[in-house]
Amino acid sequence: xxxxxxxxxxxxxxxxxxxxxxxxxxxxxxxxxxxxxxxxxxxxxxxxxxxxxxxxxxxxxxxxxxxxxxxxxxxxxxxxxxxxxxxxxxxxxxxxxxxxxxxxxxxxxxxxxxxxxxxxxxxxxxxxxxxxxxxxxxxxxxxxxxxxxxxxxxxxxxxxxxxxxxxxxxxxxxxxxxxxxxxxxxxxxxxxxxxxxxxxxxxxxxxxxxxxxxxxxxxxxxxxxxxxxxxxxxxxxxxxxxxxxxxxxxxxxxxxxxxxxxxxxxxxxxxxxxxxxxxxxxxx
Ligand SMILES: NC(=O)c1ccc[n+]([C@@H]2O[C@H](COP(=O)([O-])OP(=O)(O)OC[C@H]3O[C@@H](n4cnc5c(N)ncnc54)[C@H](OP(=O)(O)O)[C@@H]3O)[C@@H](O)[C@H]2O)c1
Numbered sequence: 001x002x003x004x005x006x007x008x009x010x011x012x013x014x015x016x017x018x019x020x021x022x023x024x025x026x027x028x029x030x031x032x033x034x035x036x037x038x039x040x041x042x043x044x045x046x047x048x049x050x051x052x053x054x055x056x057x058x059x060x061x062x063x064x065x066x067x068x069x070x071x072x073x074x075x076x077x078x079x080x081x082x083x084x085x086x087x088x089x090x091x092x093x094x095x096x097x098x099x100x101x102x103x104x105x106x107x108x109x110x111x112x113x114x115x116x117x118x119x120x121x122x123x124x125x126x127x128x129x130x131x132x133x134x135x136x137x138x139x140x141x142x143x144x145x146x147x148x149x150x151x152x153x154x155x156x157x158x159x160x161x162x163x164x165x166x167x168x169x170x171x172x173x174x175x176x177x178x179x180x181x182x183x184x185x186x187x188x189x190x191x192x193x194x195x196x197x198x199x200x201x202x203x204x205x206x207x208x209x210x211x212x213x214x215x216x217x218x219x220x221x222x223x224x225x226x227x228x229x230x231x232x233x234x235x236x237x238x239x240x241x242x243x244x245x246x247x248x249x250x251x252x253x254x255x256x257x258x259x260x261x262x263x264x265x266x267x268x269x270x271x272x273x274x275x276x277x278x279x280x281x282x283x284x
Pocket of ligand 1: 018019020021022023024025042043044045046048073074075076102103104105106125150151152153194195196197198199200201202203
């Protein structure tokens with residue numbers, strides 16, 4: 001059960017969350033709204049229209065100044081980003097503060113069965129979608145803008161038959177770093193969040209033996225993540241509290257993946273060498 005947030009740290013902010021009819025995206029949209037944001041909810045399947053409308057009603061019931069609108073757009077299509085940005089601007093005015101590139105697809109494919117169409121099916125949504133969404137949003141992004149890309153622990157792991165998915169998320173993290181470098185001068189931050197296995201429909205598409213192994217390898221509680229576990233991290237990155245964080249990937253996986261950066265390795269080396277020097281001095 002999602003915990004309610006008392007913080008109003010996104011009051012008046014305008015957000016777009018792609019793929020927010022259900023799963024992690026719906027949890028993120030709800031948490032941003034709990035913190036006061038006006039949220040554009042996107043979906044693609046006609047059957048998800050009801051889910052998206054239910055989320056709008058739930059957000060209206062918060063009665064905290066937040067609002068929501070919905071738009072249907074297929075992010076595998078080139079015109080989707082402009083459709084989504086136009087809907088956000090029509091509902092909430094000219095500026096946008098937060099973009100969460102969450103929509104993603106996953107399916108299993110063994111290497112020898114993989115086709116160019118499979119490659120396009122994954123990369124068009126998981127990589128080209130966030131690329132073109134970011135491009136469409138940036139002209140309207142009000143500093144300090146926040147762009148948050150939803151990656152996966154798969155970006156830094158290898159799983160049989162999921163190479164395309166892993167590669168797409170690794171590419172998304174590359175986009176994250178590049179955009180952070182390029183957009184920082186305008187006052188924007190760009191980060192990625194890497195969920196581990198999280199309770200959602202997508203989990204049904206991951207092989208059972210793999211998710212059981214992942215559960216055992218998750219130090220915190222040996223459980224799957226909840227959508228709220230992920231939403232809290234994304235909402236924090238969207239807030240002013242995370243203003244000095246950019247170009248990073250944060251693993252939200254209960255410790256399943258423990259990321260370190262070159263900088264932390266460098267600091268560790270410096271620390272060890274200072275320690276050795278101190279030992280040498282005390283031994284002489
Ligand atoms: N669940 C996990 O264990 C897990 C772990 C790591 C990372 N992730 C990542 O987290 C993100 C959300 O995953 P989830 O588990 O919440 O997935 P999900 O339950 O399958 O929901 C996917 C969402 O993306 C939308 N979507 C799918 N294809 C789309 C397209 N072509 N155009 C526009 N929207 C599209 C769906 O819209 P419709 O409802 O209209 O289909 C839905 O709102 C993904 O990027 C995924 O890779 C998930």
